[in-house]
Amino acid sequence: MTTSRPGLSVGPTSEFSLFFHVRPGHGPALREALRELQAAPGYRDGDYDLPIATIHEARFVPFDDDTRLLFATSFDGPWDSYMDDFASKPLKLFDAIFRHVEGYDGLPDLESVKKFILSAQVTAGGYSRNYGGTVKQIRKAERVNRAFQEVLDDPAAAEALQAPALAPLLAEAAD
Amino acid sequence: MDLDLDDIQAGALHERPSPYVGTYLLLRVNDRRDGRKLVRRLIPLLSPAGAGGAWLTVAFTYRGLEALGVPPESLAGFAPEFREGMAARAAILGDVGESGPENWEPPLGGPDVHIALATLAPDQASLDEAVAKARRAREEFPGVEVIWRQDCYQLPTGRTSFGFKDGIGQPAVEGLGEHPGETPIKAGEFILGYPDETGGQAPMPVPEVLGRNGTYVVFRKLHTRVAAYRRYLxxxxADRREEALLGAKMVGRWPSGAPLTLAPDGDDPSLGADPKRNNDFRYGDDLRGLKCPAGAHARRANPRDALDHEGAVDVRLHRMIRRGTSYGPPLPDGVLEDDGADRGIIFVFAGAHPRRQFEFVKTQWLNDGIFIGAPQESDPLVGRGGDFTVPRQPIRRRLRDLPPFVVTRGGEYCFAPSLSALRWIADLREMP
Structure with missing residues (x-):
């Protein structure tokens, strides 16, 4: 866990949390916008295809009777290096949500968007992870495991895995 | 929006001649009045953008602007990283250990570097003439002192000390002509005072005349360990063919400049020499890197469309104009033992956003591998060591713990103002 930049990082991944104040009376509309986002392609349960491919997961949490909103995610790389990239395009994906929070006036220019984001960012007091890989590495690992399971489903696998070079795979084959 | 070419220093926007010879001088301002007089004397020598032949480019460090008496309210408007200076950013940039500022060549990174003068010419006679003019201008003003000189020249091969043609992948700049297969980058990415790729403009110092038509210049002296590199390959x-292929996989291009993406199996000198074709390619059909590894130097420095589907990065915000040159004697062909000579590259960047252009590319794309899903890797030529993966059928090749082939000898963040801004600086007066 390192603290030299805004946001804590563990290995290649950094935490990124934004706390907003919901505009008075906008709680129900915010909830509706979140429901719509959740139903959108990529965000739906089982889609696993968020438009930003370097975040591990993301959540929007309305709290304090829907007067506050938390956005929390884990990002591969130091997120502050990618600030300009986020602010110039991907943030538009969340326009329908952010319009219900204070300090958001659309996206007039990069500097005001960055100011909006930075004013809401709070660095975590603690951050831990259960795996060290990036999203790209995890997806590769999933592909490799699927391939390995396919191999194991082949009746010839038991014999093929006897080759000395495949000993590490054989060690993973029993369960 | 039309670029005010007559007001922009030539070196910023125009590619160096080829072949070229050049001289970099660093100056210290001991007397700000002499410094301003020198600036005034230099203005007529700075051919406006669009002029050919020998040209001079003048740029200032933050300390240099201070030394010339640029007022605090103006100094405050420059980019924070420029104000800090390269030595202060060394840890971020990965310039540590033998590349750290404590080991830099004096006076690089120190408080005495105020003015940088670059002179590039197509031949020695033109260079001598231009340098003599600059020297005469300087000699009139004893309050300005030359504290460092570095000559550079194009090696007879026309390639870098590592043996590769370079300077190929320059961005097309809107208003300055087009490159095949490329949408030009907004001028404001490189020159202050114009719209950039975000739709906004880079922050500028006040008054407007000081910033507009200027550009930030990053200058680095990079020693190349050519013998170690050759020995490594x-x-x-197993044989010379495999050696050439591995070298090309590390660079992303063959020695002629032919890109691996278009010539995956062997060098194609006619392709490398053809400016209409040698940069007209993408990586979209090679996301696994079987032709050009994702970790290859040229692909890291400019991933083109390779990251477009990921939604996290806009490559157009991270382009760099590069004006690198070579210094030192070439290591003769076939020599694998170090001869002790200092040789390498003077890396020069020009852009309006040093942090999200030069620093981003250096830290996220060259020094790191997170963006390609390989945190344990870095650039095989200019990175901080680590592994390098060469995708290939049937099984990838992975090289472990590459040694560093490039050592930073020093560098500076500078600002190359417009000609109008130079006049404004020359006209500065002490506050009564």
Whole structure:
């Protein structure tokens, strides 16, 4: 866990949390916008295809009777290096949500968007992870495991895995 | 929006001649009045953008602007990283250990570097003439002192000390002509005072005349360990063909400049020499890197469309104009033992956003591998060591713990103002 930049990082991944104040009376509309986002392609349960491919997961949490909103995610790389990239395009994906929070006036220019984001960012007091890989590495690992399971489903696998070079795979084959 | 070419220093926007010879001088301002007089004397020598032949480019460090008496309210408007200076950013940039500022060549990174003068010419006679003019201008003003000189020249091969043609992948700049297969980058990415790729403009100092038509210049002296590099390739290749292929996989291009993406199996000198074709390619059909590894130097420095589907990065916000040159004697062909000579590259960047252009590319794309899903890797030529993966059928090749082939000898963040801004600086007066 390192603290030299805004946001804590563990290995290649950094935490990124934004706390907003919901505009008075906008709680129900915010909830509706979140429901719509959740139903959108990529965000739906089982889609696993968020438009930003370097975040591990993301959540929007309305709290304090829907007067506050938390956005929390884990990002591969130091997120502050990618600030300009986020602010110039991907943030538009969340326009329908952010319009219900204070300090958001659309996206007039990069500097005001960055100011909006930075004013809401709070660095975590603690951050831990259960795996060290990036999203790209995890997806590769999933592909490799699927391939390995396919191999194991082949009746010839038991014999093929006897080759000395495949000993590490054989060690993973029993369960 | 039309670029005010007559007001922009030539070196910023125009590619160096080829072949070229050049001289970099660093000056210290001991007397700000002499410094301003020198600036005034230099203005007529700075051919406006669009002029050919020999040209001079003048740029200032933050300390240099201070030394010339640029007022605090103006100094405050420059980019924070420029104000800090390269030595202060060394840890971020990965310039540590033998590349750290404590080991830099004096006076680089120190408080005495105020003015940088670059002179580039197509031949020695033109260079001598231009340098003599600059020297005469300087000699009139004893309050300005030359504290460092570095000559550079194009090697007879026309390639870098590592043996590769370079300077190919320059961005097309809106208003300055087009490149095949490329949408030009907004001028404001490189020159202050114009719209950039975000739709906004880079922050500028006040008054407007000081910033507009200027550009930030990053200058680095990079020593190349050519013998170690050649020995590394030789030791890991079964034959000369494999050695050449491994070298190309590390660079992303063959020695002629032919891109691996278009010539995956062998060098194609006619392709490398053809400016209409040698940069007209993408990586979209090679996301696994079987032709050009994702970790290859040229692909890291400009991933083109390789990251477009990921939604996290806009490559157009991270382009760099590069004006690198070579210094030192070439290591003769076939020599694998270090001869002790200092040789390498003077890396020069020009852009309006040093942090999200030069620093981003250096830290996220060259020094790191997170963006390609390989945190344990870095650039095989200019990175901080680590592994390098060469995708290939049936099984990838992975090289472990590459040694560093490039050592930072020093560098500076500078600002190359417009000609109008130079007049404004020359006209500065002490506050009564």
């Amino acid at each position: 030789r030791d890991r290749a």
